[in-house]
Amino acid sequence: GENVEQHPSTLSVQEGDSAVIKCTYSDSASNYFPWYKQELGKRPQLIIDIRSNVGEKKDQRIAVTLNKTAKHFSLHITETQPEDSAVYFCAASGGYSTLTFGKGTMLLVSP
């Protein structure tokens, strides 16, 4: 089955800096790669996703890049703000497989 590795497990940045979280996946059949943000005590919420027919997608301060050949994808957050502090999860799915999640990255943005 699919295996998703996520790094780093913890990331501390200063407000205004950029943050990058990286994920690799194992199943070449995977074609859908969402990212979720989970604030403390809340449900995971979809913040951006990408499908395998595109290499990059942006939405304001967040962007996701996908390299299908290398089987890795990354989340980029620019101009980080304290409210970006949360746990971020990447995931992959494809064919008839369900979402497989990485173990999460705790992002801490210091004012």
Next chain:
Amino acid sequence: KAGVTQTPRYLIKTRGQQVTLSCSPISGHRSVSWYQQTPGQGLQFLFEYFSETQRNKGNFPGRFSGRQFSNSRSEMNVSTLELGDSALYLCASSLKRTGGAGTEAFFGQGTRLTVV
């Protein structure tokens, strides 16, 4: 449009007991998946239901089971509870299973199960 609703929000059970958790998906969504979330382990897939049929199952013992009703509401059951079953159980619904738009998964707030 109402989101994914899970009940109850919190449960405390004793070892050996059984528990049933409920998930009502977003109206029109037919796929419901269940995940177990524990610190350090992330979100581990339990099972997925679509049109009342289990489509995929994760690597959990047979004590974990589920079902889906004709209105797409889903329940999961854990029998003979163990201390290690303490976790946040999340369900997610999506419009369809695969292919293109509509596969985005939306999560409920979860049921926090504590086994003592």
